[in-house]
Amino acid sequence: xxxxxxxxxxxxxxxxxxxxxxxxxxxxxxxxxxxxxxxxxxxxxxxxxxxxxxxxxxxxxxxxxxxxxxxxxxxxxxxxxxxxxxxxxxxxxxxxxxxxxxxxxxxxxxxxxxxxxxxxxxxxxxxxxxxxxxxxxxxxxxxxxxxxxxxxxxxxxxxxxxxxxxxxxxxxx
Amino acid sequence: xxxxxxxxxxxxxxxxxxxxxxxxxxxxxxxxxxxxxxxxxxxxxxxxxxxxxxxxxxxxxxxxxxxxxxxxxxxxxxxxxxxxxxxxxxxxxxxxxxxxxxxxxxxxxxxxxxxxxxxxxxxxxxxxxxxxxxxxxxxxxxxxxxxxxxxxxxxxxxxxxxxxxxxxxxxxxxxxxxxxxxxxxxxxxxxxxxxxxxxxxxxxxxxxxxxxxxxxxxxxxxxxxxxxxxxxxxxxxx
Ligand SMILES: Nc1ncnc2c1ncn2[C@@H]1O[C@H](COP(=O)(O)OP(=O)(O)OP(=O)(O)O)[C@@H](O)[C@H]1O
Ligand SMILES: [Mg+2]
Numbered sequence: 001x002x003x004x005x006x007x008x009x010x011x012x013x014x015x016x017x018x019x020x021x022x023x024x025x026x027x028x029x030x031x032x033x034x035x036x037x038x039x040x041x042x043x044x045x046x047x048x049x050x051x052x053x054x055x056x057x058x059x060x061x062x063x064x065x066x067x068x069x070x071x072x073x074x075x076x077x078x079x080x081x082x083x084x085x086x087x088x089x090x091x092x093x094x095x096x097x098x099x100x101x102x103x104x105x106x107x108x109x110x111x112x113x114x115x116x117x118x119x120x121x122x123x124x125x126x127x128x129x130x131x132x133x134x135x136x137x138x139x140x141x142x143x144x145x146x147x148x149x150x151x152x153x154x155x156x157x158x159x160x161x162x163x164x165x166x167x168x169x170x171x172x173x
Numbered sequence: 174x175x176x177x178x179x180x181x182x183x184x185x186x187x188x189x190x191x192x193x194x195x196x197x198x199x200x201x202x203x204x205x206x207x208x209x210x211x212x213x214x215x216x217x218x219x220x221x222x223x224x225x226x227x228x229x230x231x232x233x234x235x236x237x238x239x240x241x242x243x244x245x246x247x248x249x250x251x252x253x254x255x256x257x258x259x260x261x262x263x264x265x266x267x268x269x270x271x272x273x274x275x276x277x278x279x280x281x282x283x284x285x286x287x288x289x290x291x292x293x294x295x296x297x298x299x300x301x302x303x304x305x306x307x308x309x310x311x312x313x314x315x316x317x318x319x320x321x322x323x324x325x326x327x328x329x330x331x332x333x334x335x336x337x338x339x340x341x342x343x344x345x346x347x348x349x350x351x352x353x354x355x356x357x358x359x360x361x362x363x364x365x366x367x368x369x370x371x372x373x374x375x376x377x378x379x380x381x382x383x384x385x386x387x388x389x390x391x392x393x394x395x396x397x398x399x400x401x402x403x404x405x406x407x408x409x410x411x
Contacts, residue, residue, distance in 0.1 A: 155259055
């Protein structure tokens with residue numbers, strides 16, 4: 001578990017990483033039927049190339065929320081949507097949300113209380129591991145393909161930065 | 174680190190004045206240009222530069238808003254395009270259209286202008302930086318991007334590895350026309366002459382490297398030669 005301060009928002013984001021989760025199908029059902037309470041973002045860790053994209057997506061969700069301009073239904077759904085750098089909502093959830101075949105899971109919540117974390121730990125069946133393991137659990141090849149990150153770009157910056165740029169540029173397309 | 178100060182002295186901790194919701198604390202003004210203010214802060218725990226365009230009072234408000242947003246979007250898109258072409262730029266973190274702001278990685282280093290004017294590079298250092306600039310411009314142009322404001326202030330040399338990093342894509346646009354590339358190069362030549370007149374041959378070094386790295390060298394160079402001739406005639410006439 002780690003918690004990140006989101007500058008300028010007086011908010012924080014708590015993030016947990018679980019590996020080899022066995023009940024993703026059930027979790028997906030809970031999410032789509034709105035029965036996760038309090039709300040959490042359930043994220044397929046395979047597509048997340050680092051903590052920077054996650055923090056940027058969180059910042060963006062908070063800012064748009066405070067302007068009353070969320071594109072999705074909830075703040076936590078917006079966080080998942082923002083990870084994709086794509087305007088296509090369905091596609092974004094398919095890639096970055098929890099799916100039946102998700103293996104490793106990132107779970108995040110804004111301003112989480114200790115009991116919120118206990119609640120979600122009770123929901124997820126998998127081994128909670130340190131966030132540092134995210135780099136090993138992400139599928140770099142698939143993500144590079146999805147984000148269309150080529151060798152030229154990797155020569156001037158990390159894959160994580162490449163994703164950050166796409167998340168930032170989405171609203172400029 | 175020292176940062177070039179465009180105009181006026183830096184003040185500290187001024188909040189944004191364009192109804193931004195993200196109010197970052199500890200923002201420090203590092204540059205106040207004609208169209209934008211540049212702030213330094215921390216974002217996602219990283220050193221960050223926020224470039225905020227401000228409105229022009231003489232323009233019609235609605236038109237002004239539209240122009241600002243168009244430029245902002247173009248600047249962000251161009252940064253990504255440049256990176257895809259292999260040109261180092263600050264990584265983008267966030268574009269807040271409502272506050273006319275772009276958040277990006279802060280590059281630790283100094284501008285080429287600063288390094289040249291203060292004589293901080295030896296001959297080999299100058300040659301290396303000029304060669305890098307020429308190579309990057311070739312990549313940029315071959316990738317169909319015109320920078321639009323090529324000056325030595327808009328090129329930083331990164332402290333950690335000495336790489337040249339291009340910034341300030343606010344006037345950039347997409348084009349593959351030799352004419353546009355030629356004008357881009359001519360703008361740089363003029364900028365070098367006016368800012369670094371005591372140094373000779375800078376532009377030739379850049380051009381030699383550009384030639385080596387561009388696949389469209391001859392078309393671009395022919396046009397550049399014409400643009401330069403036009404420019405010289407214009408200056409002679411007055
Ligand atoms: N990513 C960055 N990292 C470090 N310094 C930066 C960065 N971006 C901008 N700066 C500093 O701020 C100055 C102004 O930035 P920039 O050129 O983008 O804005 P501008 O207002 O368009 O400038 P100009 O005066 O050329 O119109 C730069 O010359 C540089 O010193
Ligand atoms: Mg500039």
